[in-house]
Structure formats: C-alpha cells, structure tokens
Amino acid sequence: MKYLLRIFTLASCIAAAQVNAQDSTGLAGTPYQETQLAAGDKSPYLLKEWYSGAVRTSDDRVHDGVQLRYDYLKDEIEYKTGSGMYRVSSGVKEFTIPSGVELYTFRSGYPAVGNGTENSFYRVLYDGNTKLLKKYTNPIKVEKASATREMDAGAKLYLLKDGKMNAVQLSNRNSFLKLLTDERNKLNYVIKEQQLDFAGEDDLIRLLEEYDSYKAGRGGN
Numbered sequence: 001m002k003y004l005l006r007i008f009t010l011a012s013c014i015a016a017a018q019v020n021a022q023d024s025t026g027l028a029g030t031p032y033q034e035t036q037l038a039a040g041d042k043s044p045y046l047l048k049e050w051y052s053g054a055v056r057t058s059d060d061r062v063h064d065g066v067q068l069r070y071d072y073l074k075d076e077i078e079y080k081t082g083s084g085m086y087r088v089s090s091g092v093k094e095f096t097i098p099s100g101v102e103l104y105t106f107r108s109g110y111p112a113v114g115n116g117t118e119n120s121f122y123r124v125l126y127d128g129n130t131k132l133l134k135k136y137t138n139p140i141k142v143e144k145a146s147a148t149r150e151m152d153a154g155a156k157l158y159l160l161k162d163g164k165m166n167a168v169q170l171s172n173r174n175s176f177l178k179l180l181t182d183e184r185n186k187l188n189y190v191i192k193e194q195q196l197d198f199a200g201e202d203d204l205i206r207l208l209e210e211y212d213s214y215k216a217g218r219g220g221n
Contacts, residue, residue, distance in 0.1 A: 029086030044073040101143040113165035131160040
C-alpha cells in the first residue's frame with residue numbers, strides 16, 4: 001500500500017512539474033480546457049484570435065510576448081504557451097492586446113460601479129487627468145480605430161473624474177458636459193469649431209484632451 005502511495009505521489013509531482021515546465025510566462029495561471037459553444041451562443045472572447053500582448057501583475061512585473069485572449073464575460077484573461085492553455089483570475093493589474101488594427105489596453109483598480117468591482121477590467125480610451133473608460137458587453141466583430149455608436153451599441157462608457165465613475169453616452173452629450181461645467185463655455189466653442197458630433201469615441205477623446213489642457217493651463221483650478 002505504501003509502495004502504491006509513493007508511486008501515486010511521484011506521478012502527481014511529475015505531472016505538476018510538466019505543467020509548470022510548459023508555462024514559461026511566469027504568470028502561474030490555472031490550466032484550462034476550452035469548451036465548444038452551443039448553437040446560438042455568442043463568443044465570450046472580445047477578439048476571437050490570439051495576439052501577442054503584455055500583462056502587468058500586481059507586483060508590477062511586466063510579462064511581455066504572451067499569447068492572449070480576453071474573456072469579457074468572466075472578466076479574465078486566457079493565455080497559451082507551448083501546448084498548454086491557462087486562465088488568470090486574479091493578480092492582474094493591466095494587459096494590452098495589439099491586434100494590428102487597434103491597441104487594446106485594459107486596466108483594473110477603478111472605483112466599483114454598477115455590477116463591477118475594483119477588480120473589473122476597463123479599456124482605457126483616454127488616460128489623462130480625466131479618464132474615459134469602456135466596458136464591453138459583446139465581442140468585436142469589426143475593428144475600427146474609433147468605434148461608432150452603432151458598432152458597440154451595448155458597450156458602456158465611463159468618465160472617471162475626481163475619483164468617481166460616471167456613466168456617459170455619446171448620444172447624450174449632456175451626460176458628459178454636465179461633468180465638465182467648469183469649462184463648459186470653452187468646450188462648447190471647441191465642439192462648434194471642430195464640428196464634433198460624437199458619432200464616435202474619438203470626438204469625446206478630443207474634447208477631454210482640450211478639457212485637461214485648459215485645466216492644466218489654469219493650474220488645475
């Protein structure tokens with residue numbers, strides 16, 4: 001009996017060593033087996049392809065050149081190395097996925113809002129003193145440098161200002177202008193001068209760039 005127990009223990013150690021040897025990323029993920037989607041189910045992955053990206057963990061280590069996918073439903077990253085596939089459910093602060101069309105940067109650590117927590121990942125669209133963040137609810141079917149309202153109809157946008165997450169909508173400019181009232185007259189001029197119609201995210205990004213620039217010029221006052 002003791003002999004069989006030693007054999008079983010040795011076999012377990014060898015199997016664990018093989019798994020660890022295959023995972024050369026240093027991310028210490030959990031081995032994962034992909035399951036087939038049922039008919040009619042939508043993909044949980046933001047982008048269906050694997051891309052070589054980077055992951056920054058809670059110890060501020062950057063793991064570069066990792067084959068990544070983002071499961072937006074479970075809010076987890078999945079990576080593969082060698083013949084192994086792995087999941088990381090905690091300890092990730094940021095990850096980036098360059099698709100060749102766009103650079104997707106996701107970050108956690110923001111104030112909890114809605115059904116989210118401080119561990120939830122948001123795509124960083126604008127990373128100034130005021131931040132524009134995006135939460136996806138559907139996979140991306142068509143990539144474009146600045147998504148329009150029609151392309152990401154279910155996505156949620158948040159403006160992070162003064163430590164608070166504020167839901168905003170491109171179709172309702174008052175939803176973000178009311179948060180920028182200290183420079184509203186100037187911003188209304190920018191909207192008219194640059195003909196911003198907010199059909200895409202890039203118009204709101206440009207507005208926030210102008211806002212942060214004006215605030216910086218006034219010494220933040």
